[in-house]
Amino acid sequence: DQQVKQNSPSLSVQEGRISILNCDYTNSMFDYFLWYKKYPAEGPTFLISISSIKDKNEDGRFTVFLNKSAKHLSLHIVPSQPGDSAVYFCAAGGSNYKLTFGKGTLLTVNP
Amino acid sequence: NAGVTQTPKFQVLKTGQSMTLQCAQDMNHNSMYWYRQDPGMGLRLIYYSASEGTTDKGEVPNGYNVSRLNKREFSLRLESAAPSQTSVYFCASNSLPGRIAEAFFGQGTRLTVV
Numbered sequence: 001d002q003q004v005k006q007n008s009p010s011l012s013v014q015e016g017r018i019s020i021l022n023c024d025y026t027n028s029m030f031d032y033f034l035w036y037k038k039y040p041a042e043g044p045t046f047l048i049s050i051s052s053i054k055d056k057n058e059d060g061r062f063t064v065f066l067n068k069s070a071k072h073l074s075l076h077i078v079p080s081q082p083g084d085s086a087v088y089f090c091a092a093g094g095s096n097y098k099l100t101f102g103k104g105t106l107l108t109v110n111p
Numbered sequence: 112n113a114g115v116t117q118t119p120k121f122q123v124l125k126t127g128q129s130m131t132l133q134c135a136q137d138m139n140h141n142s143m144y145w146y147r148q149d150p151g152m153g154l155r156l157i158y159y160s161a162s163e164g165t166t167d168k169g170e171v172p173n174g175y176n177v178s179r180l181n182k183r184e185f186s187l188r189l190e191s192a193a194p195s196q197t198s199v200y201f202c203a204s205n206s207l208p209g210r211i212a213e214a215f216f217g218q219g220t221r222l223t224v225v
Contacts, residue, residue, distance in 0.1 A: 006153075008180075009151070018170045030118070032212075034211070034213055036216075041219075042219070043115070043201055043203075043216035043217050043218050043219050044154070044201070044216045044217060046213045046214070046217070049213060051211060066205045089153065089154060091214075093211070093212060096161075097142055097146075097161070097205060097212045097213075098142075098156065098159060098169075099144075099203075099205075099214055100153075100156075101146075101154040101157075102151050102153055103151060103152060103153035104153050104154075
């Protein structure tokens, strides 16, 4: 039973445009959510997070939106840059501090 | 600023051989984790250690054992390697619960079992 789902394996956008990566979850006990970015041959690195008490968190070009009623979150990258090309993982955590990850979305930003 | 350090970075094993993957963190984190990443499968939790002296199974524990040697170190052992264990293994750590506990990851160990 996959508790965190990223239904789009890949996404391709033009440089300067918006990238929107989506994530759905099923477990109502999750109370915070994170996005990680992963380049080939490197470990995942933390990008941005959001607590379940908020519906938006912004950090520079990156914004995460949370819709608790729909159990859905999204990551917006504006404007997208070629260096943003990577695999993006959505993750969710609860009071037991253990993170559950989605399968990832490969973002390609074309110059 | 080492963060999470994994050794080795690459390893090739023959079926049936054993080996231990080492992980150490210098951030004074209580919790440590072992994940494996396979194509199309994302990051799956193998084992985790909530604190020194405790370990628990994750999503895919079969074929693995772990040891939380001290607060800094968390090792993963394959007693009898199988081709299905060919994967990239990541160690991670994070801090106490009660706030958003982002995990920090090592660079990974690429393991091939032939």
